[in-house]
Amino acid sequence: MAIKTRFTEMFGIEHPIIQGGMQWVGKAELVSAVANAGALGFITALTQPTPEALAKEIARTREMTDKPFGVNLTILPTITPPPYAEYRQAIIEGGIKIVETAGYKPQEHVDDFKAHGVKIIHKCTAVRHALSAERMGVDAISIDGFECAGHPGEDDIPGLILIPAAADKVKIPMLASGGFGDGRGLVAALALGADGINMGTRFCVTKEAPIPQSFKERMVANDERQTDLILRTLHNTARVMKNVVADEVVAIEARGGATFADVQALVAGSRGRDALLGEGDPDGGIWSAGLIQGLIHDIPSVKDLVERIVAEAEGLIKGRLSGFLG
Numbered sequence: 001m002a003i004k005t006r007f008t009e010m011f012g013i014e015h016p017i018i019q020g021g022m023q024w025v026g027k028a029e030l031v032s033a034v035a036n037a038g039a040l041g042f043i044t045a046l047t048q049p050t051p052e053a054l055a056k057e058i059a060r061t062r063e064m065t066d067k068p069f070g071v072n073l074t075i076l077p078t079i080t081p082p083p084y085a086e087y088r089q090a091i092i093e094g095g096i097k098i099v100e101t102a103g104y105k106p107q108e109h110v111d112d113f114k115a116h117g118v119k120i121i122h123k124c125t126a127v128r129h130a131l132s133a134e135r136m137g138v139d140a141i142s143i144d145g146f147e148c149a150g151h152p153g154e155d156d157i158p159g160l161i162l163i164p165a166a167a168d169k170v171k172i173p174m175l176a177s178g179g180f181g182d183g184r185g186l187v188a189a190l191a192l193g194a195d196g197i198n199m200g201t202r203f204c205v206t207k208e209a210p211i212p213q214s215f216k217e218r219m220v221a222n223d224e225r226q227t228d229l230i231l232r233t234l235h236n237t238a239r240v241m242k243n244v245v246a247d248e249v250v251a252i253e254a255r256g257g258a259t260f261a262d263v264q265a266l267v268a269g270s271r272g273r274d275a276l277l278g279e280g281d282p283d284g285g286i287w288s289a290g291l292i293q294g295l296i297h298d299i300p301s302v303k304d305l306v307e308r309i310v311a312e313a314e315g316l317i318k319g320r321l322s323g324f325l326g
Contacts, residue, residue: 006173007140007195011098012068014038015310016196018175019203021072021100023047024273025211028057032064033208033302042072042100046082051090058094070098077104092116110136125153127166140173142198148178149201149290151238167193181292183312201290207301212280216299224294233258241289243282
């Protein structure tokens with residue numbers, strides 16, 4: 001039996017579970033495993049060094065699954081922006097029909113994708129941003145609560161409030177993101193008004209995730225207290241796994257008056273990438289991870305994880321919750 005929602009119906013998937021874009025992790029091995037499990041996975045476009053490499057990754061994923069999958073395109077203001085239009089063209093020419101956008105003013109990308117029949121999920125951290133994206137014409141929203149890995153925004157609103165607040169105003173299908181990793185979370189998200197859940201950290205701790213075993217084992221060992229909020233004083237908050245480097249960034253900011261130059265070498269994406277993909281050292285750089293670490297106790301296959309979440313959710317809906325009505 002499957003849990004059907006507006007989201008599963010619109011996007012043609014079996015289960016209301018999504019693996020959104022994850023830098024360095026959203027690759028063919030993981031995305032195809034998620035798709036084959038009946039959920040929806042996303043290749044992370046900017047993990048690929050060039051648009052040509054993205055096209056090859058799309059083709060590689062297609063060799064591993066015949067089920068729906070998408071591509072994440074995150075738009076961030078940078079001194080030297082990547083060639084977004086070329087990445088967008090690679091997505092369209094690759095026949096991708098589902099895109100997750102995130103970041104800064106995606107209107108140009110939304111318009112082009114929609115003109116080519118691509119459905120768009122926009123990821124955001126505030127109700128006002130969700131409503132703005134809805135006006136832009138996106139097909140669904142993914143709303144990120146304060147519990148999430150990566151950038152939770154600057155409002156510090158946890159999912160228990162943010163999800164129903166968004167559900168009260170957003171008319172299109174909506175995913176709940178941040179703090180989800182089991183069937184209890186899926187049922188809670190549905191009860192709060194969402195049409196599915198978006199998981200990042202939990203999918204990192206699976207057999208197919210293309211990251212070193214040392215990172216997975218660290219996240220299993222961690223509890224819900226093992227994250228740091230960095231770059232708070234620079235108004236670019238990021239939730240990352242608590243480690244030596246993250247603690248050093250927090251200490252520099254706590255002294256007051258820190259500029260980005262003071263922490264740049266510590267938070268550099270290249271340092272985190274090298275620690276992750278090269279050295280396998282969980283203390284070698286910055287690594288995004290959410291509070292859900294406290295509920296991660298094993299390293300299953302993606303298939304086993306998805307099946308377990310759905311079975312647990314169905315059990316709760318039919319059993320414990322229906323029992324309250326007796």
